[in-house]
Amino acid sequence: MSISVTVQVVFTSYPNAHPIPSRTVNVLQGTTGFKILELASKENPSFTFQFKKFSFGDLITSINGVKQDSVAKLSWLIYENGVEAKVGIDELIPSNGDILTFKYEKY
Numbered sequence: 001m002s003i004s005v006t007v008q009v010v011f012t013s014y015p016n017a018h019p020i021p022s023r024t025v026n027v028l029q030g031t032t033g034f035k036i037l038e039l040a041s042k043e044n045p046s047f048t049f050q051f052k053k054f055s056f057g058d059l060i061t062s063i064n065g066v067k068q069d070s071v072a073k074l075s076w077l078i079y080e081n082g083v084e085a086k087v088g089i090d091e092l093i094p095s096n097g098d099i100l101t102f103k104y105e106k107y
């Protein structure tokens with residue numbers, strides 16, 4: 001079954017960033033957040049991201065060239081329908097109508 005998921009990027013701690021329009025992608029049920037963000041980035045390169053592999057998954061380290069910063073304690077955090085995700089992007093399986101938000105914010 002095909003579902004639609006909206007991908008949003010919010011620069012909470014980067015007020016001068018150019019806003020990126022949110023993007024709704026259609027994917028098969030069961031597709032990971034990683035694949036969804038990858039698809040969004042193919043449709044709009046502003047969603048281009050980098051990641052680091054850990055034994056337990058993938059950590060997003062930058063989106064649209066904006067990198068996590070451990071000195072300033074800024075990172076990309078993942079929200080599903082406004083709720084902080086409990087798993088990494090490669091383990092997240094959104095449902096139809098979900099909004100995936102990536103917020104650059106202080107932790």
Ligand code: B12
Nearest residue numbers: 054057058059060070075076077078084085086087088107
């Ligand atoms: C500190 C911390 C963070 C910090 C890391 C930054 C920093 N420089 O300290 C911040 C706030 C950025 C963070 C973010 C997230 N985290 Co975190 N984090 C932790 C925590 C509390 C400690 C990690 C640590 O310092 N270990 C000690 C050091 C020496 O070992 P390390 O391997 O070098 O640690 C690194 C990795 O753990 C990595 N990391 C941190 N979080 C995550 C999450 C994922 C999915 C991955 C792949 C890597 C990763 O950053 C650490 C510092 O470099 C752990 C819980 C725990 N007790 O392990 C959760 C934990 C690892 N995080 C978790 C989650 C879910 C996230 C987020 C996905 C939350 C979200 N909704 O956005 C995001 C990552 C989003 C993204 N960008 O992809 C889960 C992972 C569960 C899972 N099996 O997938 C854990 C286990 C907490 C939990 N019980 O829910 N996290």
